[in-house]
């Protein structure tokens with residue numbers, strides 16, 4: 001059985017993690033399939049945004065504990081265990097919207113943080129429980145969490161292994177919005193359709209500029225942003241957007 005399910009809804013590609021018996025844990029096979037599906041939607045010119053979700057009750061319980069238990073240091077180090085997950089996500093040009101219901105733990109919380117926007121159901125729970133297993137977060141938990149929610153809260157989660165709930169995650173800035181669990185996917189698909197309705201190259205530029213902010217100092221980031229902003233002037237969709245506004249009509253994007 002496939003570890004993920006994919007479907008299309010209009011211009012949105014939807015990927016669901018699908019290992020219910022292991023609470024969608026990130027086996028090597030799942031990660032490979034996930035990265036392949038993301039790349040497939042990224043290349044598909046009819047898709048403008050991607051949704052990554054789990055089931056109604058669990059997003060992802062982290063790295064596959066049974067699989068990881070068998071790995072020696074040398075095996076993990078030599079194969080750079082699970083680096084392909086981060087590399088895969090960060091190479092996607094289209095926005096990836098994480099829709100979280102239930103647990104997002106360990107690598108699951110880290111996978112969520114690799115997404116561009118997070119919407120959560122009100123029963124969602126986020127945690128980095130690796131300390132309870134005798135290890136530490138290995139896919140960005142110690143790096144992205146501190147940027148998302150600040151040092152003290154990140155340390156609290158990583159050092160105690162305690163979870164935070166959806167409303168705490170929203171207040172802390174980890175997720176963009178919390179909705180009733182049964183509404184969050186529908187809401188997210190609508191937002192993804194909205195994003196996919198804009199000019200694809202402009203959306204990709206905006207995503208790239210925002211993500212660069214985490215890597216660059218302010219002056220370099222402002223320079224990078226200005227260069228992309230100037231570059232957008234060369235797009236036919238720029239001409240169309242400005243013309244449509246001034247002509248008091250809806251723009252017709254051609255993704256050029």
Ligand code: CO8
Nearest residue numbers: 021022023025026061062063064065082106107129138139
């Ligand atoms: N891996 C493999 N199997 C899992 C995992 C997992 N992470 N989590 C749960 N399962 C399995 C259980 O073993 C159980 O299987 P079985 O029925 O065969 O015994 C089944 O899923 C159901 O689990 P529970 O019976 O425990 O369900 P509960 O509802 O009682 O509890 C919890 C749900 C709280 C989510 C609990 O399962 C739990 O604590 N799971 C472990 C969470 C965890 O510690 N995650 C961190 C893993 S380490 C990690 O992620 C390191 C990150 C490194 C980078 C990864 C990048 C990809």
